[in-house]
Amino acid sequence: MCNNNHTVGLFLLVGALALTGVPAAQAAPNTFNTALPVPQGETIWREQLVLRERSDGGPMDREVSVQALGSVLGYGITSKLAVFGVVPYFFNKALDVTTPMGRIERDTGGIGDVSLFGRYTVYQDDFTGGTFRVAPIFGLTAPTGDSDDRDRFGELPRPLQVGDGAWDGFGGVVATYQTLQYQMDAQLLYRENGRHDGFAHGDETRLDASLQYRIWPFSLKGISGTPGFTYALLESSLVHRERNEIDGGTDANSGGTQWLLAPGVQYITRRWVVEGTVQLPVAEDPNGDAIQDDYIVRVGFRRNF
Amino acid sequence: MFKKWFLMLAALVFSVAALAADKHYVLGVDGLACPFCAYGIEKRLNKVDGVTGVEVDVGKSTVRVTLQEGKPFSEERARQAVEEAGFTLRSYSEVEGETGGSDVQ
Numbered sequence: 001m002c003n004n005n006h007t008v009g010l011f012l013l014v015g016a017l018a019l020t021g022v023p024a025a026q027a028a029p030n031t032f033n034t035a036l037p038v039p040q041g042e043t044i045w046r047e048q049l050v051l052r053e054r055s056d057g058g059p060m061d062r063e064v065s066v067q068a069l070g071s072v073l074g075y076g077i078t079s080k081l082a083v084f085g086v087v088p089y090f091f092n093k094a095l096d097v098t099t100p101m102g103r104i105e106r107d108t109g110g111i112g113d114v115s116l117f118g119r120y121t122v123y124q125d126d127f128t129g130g131t132f133r134v135a136p137i138f139g140l141t142a143p144t145g146d147s148d149d150r151d152r153f154g155e156l157p158r159p160l161q162v163g164d165g166a167w168d169g170f171g172g173v174v175a176t177y178q179t180l181q182y183q184m185d186a187q188l189l190y191r192e193n194g195r196h197d198g199f200a201h202g203d204e205t206r207l208d209a210s211l212q213y214r215i216w217p218f219s220l221k222g223i224s225g226t227p228g229f230t231y232a233l234l235e236s237s238l239v240h241r242e243r244n245e246i247d248g249g250t251d252a253n254s255g256g257t258q259w260l261l262a263p264g265v266q267y268i269t270r271r272w273v274v275e276g277t278v279q280l281p282v283a284e285d286p287n288g289d290a291i292q293d294d295y296i297v298r299v300g301f302r303r304n305f
Numbered sequence: 306m307f308k309k310w311f312l313m314l315a316a317l318v319f320s321v322a323a324l325a326a327d328k329h330y331v332l333g334v335d336g337l338a339c340p341f342c343a344y345g346i347e348k349r350l351n352k353v354d355g356v357t358g359v360e361v362d363v364g365k366s367t368v369r370v371t372l373q374e375g376k377p378f379s380e381e382r383a384r385q386a387v388e389e390a391g392f393t394l395r396s397y398s399e400v401e402g403e404t405g406g407s408d409v410q
Contacts, residue, residue: 037390038345039348040390041389042348079389126336128333129366179338180339183338223364225361226343227340228340268340268341270340271344273341302341
């Protein structure tokens, strides 16, 4: 019975669709969420530095460079229900673009749109040395970021603003299969972006998966207590974005589909997780000359309180 | 006379030490498979009245709990603390001395 459950769980996980762009403060994937628990009454803190480079293939040769810090606090209301708050801070968000005036740069920064979401464990199968869990997540993103910043050329393009000025909603499901040797996570997430002042980011659907394999210590035989684990990671993100809406129409050069792979490493102790990954595009199908990711570097830590 | 008093004092010291001896429990915990998760169990169990020590062996999926003598630690209380941490209590046993309790599967 137990083994059957594990087999079914593994099968469901491997076949599952998954992900969110809102990583939670938990041991596990670096680029998205996990279903592992936050203990009741306990808090987990996470910081993640993100360096993101994007570009298009069009005549304007747009290049977007982002340096941001994502701060996350997670709190266990019960052992099954956890809430998370995510505050993005943009050190710089810059656009280089070719115009009739020549090559120009426009940039902005500051606190972005803050997200709050909850996660509830609806299925939990614990066994000796492992677990399988499934947890839906639902959340909102508030328009806390500046959405009308300007520079000497006028108001910045809406997609460049650190906030979109609208309330956004997102929901999905995350599944985790964890053993002492490895862990797999998968997440399916849909984000519906609100409209503000005639603009809306295209809605987004993400399917993410992650494999973390313990590479050190090689074996736990003869090791007692709680040693630190080092994991090698490989994460996959399939992201589809609809076209942005502008003034009642759509931007033909926005949105599309992209598949990213992210190798990485993670060191986990009782109180700390230190991690880093590089997301690289392996396939893409942009709409028109839509900007797509070139690479995303993520480094950070998580801490148990 | 001096020898008699010395023996009485020694007996008293040993008695007090015996009365103050800690009690040890070993819990089998299912669902535990990484160091970061182990800390949550430590924190929940450390909040139980009388607990003076919690040692997690993640490889064996066991938790050794030390309590002050005279403090209660029922299986239900252990289950509650483990479940609050998000895991499942597999086994519960009181063990003697500083070793033992390895057979908790």
